[in-house]
Amino acid sequence: MVTDVSASSSFEFATATRVLFGPGRLAEAPEAIRGLGGSRVLLVTGANPTRARPLQDALERLGLGVTVFSVDGEPTVERAREGTARVAEAGCDVVVALGGGSALDAGKAIAALAANGGDPLDYLEVIGRGQP
Structure with a gap:
């Protein structure tokens, strides 16, 4: 499948996680995050965490505690453990990732581990134990 994702594209993708993408979608994020019902957010960012500052500020204005965790480059098993x-x-009960693929991949791994326990190697196929 080939899809043209131009600057004017906007979409929402909801599976086990929710992805908001497109111009103006950042403005929707704080209320969507508050709607998850948590009180402390781990905000996973790319290499430059200052790019996430507007979202951090908006979450803090809503009364949510925010801890920032930056990932520079493809997330490693060790970074997933650290996150x-x-x-x-920090007592976080919500994980939010903002940025490109590396931040999103790290955020998904951290959220899965936080909710299910264990080590990343428990869940990796081929090099790990391959648990569901």
Whole structure:
């Protein structure tokens, strides 16, 4: 399948996670995040966490605590472990990722580990234990 994702494209993709994409969608994010019912957010960003500052500020204005966790480059098993530890340390009950593929991949891994426990190697196929 080939899809033209131009600057004017906008979409929402909902599976086990929810992805908002497109011009103006950032303005919708704070209320959508508050709607999840948590009180402390782990905000996973790309290499430049200052790009997420507007979302962080908006979440804090809504009374949510925010802990920022940046990922520079493709997330590693170790970074997933570190992010999961940060969730526990900060008492986060929501994981939000803002940025490109690396931030989104890290956010999904951290959220899955925070909710299910264990180590990333428990769930990886081929090099891990391949648990569901």
